[in-house]
Amino acid sequence: MTIIEARDIGFSFGRKAVLKGIDLDCRDGEVLGIMGQNGSGKTTLLRILAGYLQADRGSVRYGGRELSGMDAREMARLRAVVSQGVGANFDFPVADYVMLGRTPYLSRFGRERVHDYRIVEQALGMTDTTHLQDRPVSRLSGGELQRVMIARALSQEPKVLMLDEPTSHLDIRHQMEIMDLLGDLSKQMAVIAIVHDLNLAARYCGRIALLHEGTIHSCGPPGQVLVPATIREVFGVRACRAEDPGTGGGIFSFSIPGPDTAGKSRVHVICGGGCGRVVLHMLAGKGYRVSAGILNEGDMDLEVARYLDIPALSAPAFSRIGEEQARLLGETCLEADVVVVVAMPVGEGNIRNLEVAANLPADIPVVLYSPECTLDGLDCINGKGDLLYEQIQNRGTLACTLEELAVVLENTGDVTRREDTGS
Amino acid sequence: MHTRLNGRHVIVILCLVLAAAMLLGVVVGESRISFTRAMAIIGSTFLPIPADWSQSEESIILLIRLPRVILAALVGAALAVCGAVLQSLFRNPMADPFLLGISNGAALGASLVLVTGVGVGVGILGVPLAAFAFGLGTIYIVYELARVGNRVPVTTLLLCGIAVAAFMSAGTSFLLFLSGENLHQIVFWLLGGISGRGWDYVLLLLPFVIGGSVLFFSISRSLNALMFGEESAQYLGIEVESQKKIILVAVSLVTGAAVSVSGIIGFVGLITPHMVRLWIGPDHRILIPVSLLFGAILLVLADLASRVLLAPNELPIGIITALCGAPFFAYLLRRRGREA
Numbered sequence: 001m002t003i004i005e006a007r008d009i010g011f012s013f014g015r016k017a018v019l020k021g022i023d024l025d026c027r028d029g030e031v032l033g034i035m036g037q038n039g040s041g042k043t044t045l046l047r048i049l050a051g052y053l054q055a056d057r058g059s060v061r062y063g064g065r066e067l068s069g070m071d072a073r074e075m076a077r078l079r080a081v082v083s084q085g086v087g088a089n090f091d092f093p094v095a096d097y098v099m100l101g102r103t104p105y106l107s108r109f110g111r112e113r114v115h116d117y118r119i120v121e122q123a124l125g126m127t128d129t130t131h132l133q134d135r136p137v138s139r140l141s142g143g144e145l146q147r148v149m150i151a152r153a154l155s156q157e158p159k160v161l162m163l164d165e166p167t168s169h170l171d172i173r174h175q176m177e178i179m180d181l182l183g184d185l186s187k188q189m190a191v192i193a194i195v196h197d198l199n200l201a202a203r204y205c206g207r208i209a210l211l212h213e214g215t216i217h218s219c220g221p222p223g224q225v226l227v228p229a230t231i232r233e234v235f236g237v238r239a240c241r242a243e244d245p246g247t248g249g250g251i252f253s254f255s256i257p258g259p260d261t262a263g264k265s266r267v268h269v270i271c272g273g274g275c276g277r278v279v280l281h282m283l284a285g286k287g288y289r290v291s292a293g294i295l296n297e298g299d300m301d302l303e304v305a306r307y308l309d310i311p312a313l314s315a316p317a318f319s320r321i322g323e324e325q326a327r328l329l330g331e332t333c334l335e336a337d338v339v340v341v342v343a344m345p346v347g348e349g350n351i352r353n354l355e356v357a358a359n360l361p362a363d364i365p366v367v368l369y370s371p372e373c374t375l376d377g378l379d380c381i382n383g384k385g386d387l388l389y390e391q392i393q394n395r396g397t398l399a400c401t402l403e404e405l406a407v408v409l410e411n412t413g414d415v416t417r418r419e420d421t422g423s
Numbered sequence: 424m425h426t427r428l429n430g431r432h433v434i435v436i437l438c439l440v441l442a443a444a445m446l447l448g449v450v451v452g453e454s455r456i457s458f459t460r461a462m463a464i465i466g467s468t469f470l471p472i473p474a475d476w477s478q479s480e481e482s483i484i485l486l487i488r489l490p491r492v493i494l495a496a497l498v499g500a501a502l503a504v505c506g507a508v509l510q511s512l513f514r515n516p517m518a519d520p521f522l523l524g525i526s527n528g529a530a531l532g533a534s535l536v537l538v539t540g541v542g543v544g545v546g547i548l549g550v551p552l553a554a555f556a557f558g559l560g561t562i563y564i565v566y567e568l569a570r571v572g573n574r575v576p577v578t579t580l581l582l583c584g585i586a587v588a589a590f591m592s593a594g595t596s597f598l599l600f601l602s603g604e605n606l607h608q609i610v611f612w613l614l615g616g617i618s619g620r621g622w623d624y625v626l627l628l629l630p631f632v633i634g635g636s637v638l639f640f641s642i643s644r645s646l647n648a649l650m651f652g653e654e655s656a657q658y659l660g661i662e663v664e665s666q667k668k669i670i671l672v673a674v675s676l677v678t679g680a681a682v683s684v685s686g687i688i689g690f691v692g693l694i695t696p697h698m699v700r701l702w703i704g705p706d707h708r709i710l711i712p713v714s715l716l717f718g719a720i721l722l723v724l725a726d727l728a729s730r731v732l733l734a735p736n737e738l739p740i741g742i743i744t745a746l747c748g749a750p751f752f753a754y755l756l757r758r759r760g761r762e763a
Contacts (some may be wrong), residue, residue, distance in 0.1 A: 047654075050658065052463065052654060052657055052658070071662070072657060072660045072661055072662045072663075074660075075658075075660065076658060076659050076660030077660070081654075081655075081658040083654055083655060083658070085654075090514075090700065091700075091704065091705060092647075092650065092651075092705050092706075093704070096647075096706060097651075100647060100648055100651075100659060101659065102495040103644060103645075103648055103659040103660055103661065104660030105658060106644065108641055108642075108644070109641065156659070174437075182589075275744035386667075401653050
């Protein structure tokens with residue numbers, strides 16, 4: 001059931017428009033993650049949804065009722081907010097602190113009833129903080145304080161629980177415990193949380209609303225929202241998704257893209273058998289426009305290429321590379337500025353890769369990368385491989401370390417670009 | 424923390440202590456009047472007790488000492504309660520009416536009347552009226568200076584308070600410089616004193632202290648919530664902005680009343696709530712009544728000391744509170760620092 005409907009929310013700080021027309025629904029029974037870069041207006045949006053800030057335009061409705069028509073007390077019975085970093089200068093005991101959550105239900109001079117104490121007890125129990133109830137809030141650890149703040153919010157008996165970065169400053173175990181707790185709580189209420197950690201959000205949020213430049217870039221299940229292209233656009237990082245062996249879900253690793261990807265040269269990498277992994281990582285990290293292949297399905301290098309979002313020519317598993325694929329490889333190499341051949345064991349299956357490389361036109365620079373600095377013992381088909389390696393080495397450059405390869409590519413790239421501008 | 428003291432017991436005990444301190448204040452003085460005789464004189468106001476004392480003894484007890492002691496209690500209560508409320512509002516255990524400039528504003532108003540003699544026509548009301556007006560005016564200026572849109576962030580409020588307070592106190596110094604023959608009177612008043620104030624001052628201050636205390640006690644739950652920040656209090660269902668206005672106006676009225684009666688008496692507003700908090704915890708539903716009683720007791724005793732220490736001369740009470748308060752405060756801070 002939809003609890004909060006926000007429509008066309010606009011908000012400006014002075015002349016700076018922070019939110020430009022946000023539509024967002026928040027439903028029962030889910031953890032809705034709000035994500036976005038620093039300064040993208042996440043906290044502002046949360047404060048507007050919570051009724052603390054008044055939007056310049058648009059409306060926020062709770063169960064069909066306009067938020068702006070409610071007083072503070074009424075709002076406090078509908079939603080509870082756990083803000084960031086509550087400075088507790090005073091030694092207020094945890095139990096009394098959690099009891100503050102009953103404020104919207106108590107009259108001016110009225111005393112707390114048995115019912116209120118029972119609710120506080122439940123809130124402490126749900127957040128696993130019962131043992132802390134006599135401690136002053138000013139002497140709790142970060143994880144304990146976060147739980148106690150959630151307990152206070154729960155004692156408001158809210159329909160919506162809102163949290164601003166509930167896991168910031170917490171160690172990994174406490175982060176996961178808090179997110180687990182939010183998942184449990186979402187069975188009884190709607191939960192909206194600003195989350196920074198993409199992996200945490202991907203794992204624990206039912207839906208994610210991604211804020212970008214004042215609008216909702218996309219909103220939906222993590223699998224749809226958190227995709228490498230979107231992450232790159234919104235957060236400005238390259239994201240590589242891999243399967244998490246623990247959960248079967250996805251996990252991301254991130255890298256900062258090179259400064260001028262657009263001007264970088266195209267590099268085609270011929271590799272296989274896992275020998276090309278480090279090269280692919282290095283080139284992707286430096287922002288080259290990389291392609292790879294031909295690689296057999298199941299080859300570790302192919303998985304790495306896919307992980308790195310590198311287009312790769314592929315052949316079926318355990319099969320020889322055919323005529324047609326070799327032709328494709330030739331065309332790809334012609335489009336590249338540089339071809340890198342990684343020294344790898346060569347047999348009947350992949351010999352075509354070397355044949356194509358050896359027979360490329362002379363104006364295509366070829367670099368042979370051999371981390372062992374030797375080409376001995378790679379040939380598994382009586383001399384044919386050695387011969388091809390020798391041809392490639394004679395027409396190209398040999399690099400024995402990654403640094404060397406990087407330098408060679410840097411220079412080759414420069415030469416290519418100079419030629420481009422010269423013609 | 425199950426050892427925390429029962430609030431009601433504490434309040435009953437403090438009431439008894441306050442009564443004892445006030446009796447002591449009435450009995451002790453330059454002219455020796457025995458305890459029983461003093462009691463009889465007081466009792467005779469509502470009981471038919473045959474008078475075996477002189478007219479002057481009766482005047483000393485009923486017209487000089489009794490109003491003075493009550494006044495000390497009221498001023499102490501007023502300052503302590505205002506301090507407790509402001510410390511919660513500003514989430515700062517160092518806040519008190521002086522930090523916001525209220526006291527200095529009120530003092531400037533009062534000095535203006537004393538120096539220029541404006542408002543002589545309204546009699547004893549001249550000084551308090553000016554003190555109120557300037558206290559309220561000061562808090563209005565501070566509030567407007569600190570306002571950003573329709574919110575008033577606490578940090579800016581405190582900084583503006585300090586700036587305006589400095590300006591007000593410079594104004595008072597300037598008046599002192601110009602004052603000539605009134606200098607001694609103003610200086611003595613500024614240093615804080617309640618000597619020579621009669622029942623009319625008691626009647627002047629009483630409604631403010633009672634009204635203020637009832638108001639502050641009635642919003643003690645809001646004050647508890649405000650300790651954890653304005654945003655957080657708003658989320659708990661408290662209309663923070665209107666609550667804040669009410670608190671600031673009420674505090675400046677009560678402080679203005681106290682300052683106009685007694686001048687600037689420092690440290691009571693700062694130290695009393697602080698001590699009480701260390702003792703019974705920060706819950707305002709107990710903190711406010713206990714601070715009120717504790718402040719009253721402290722000032723009654725300080726007044727007694729001011730009369731006794733250099734007898735027959737009298738010290739300004741503000742000197743006593745600062746001399747005792749400042750080192751004690753430093754001690755509390757050190758101890759707190761070690762525990763944390």
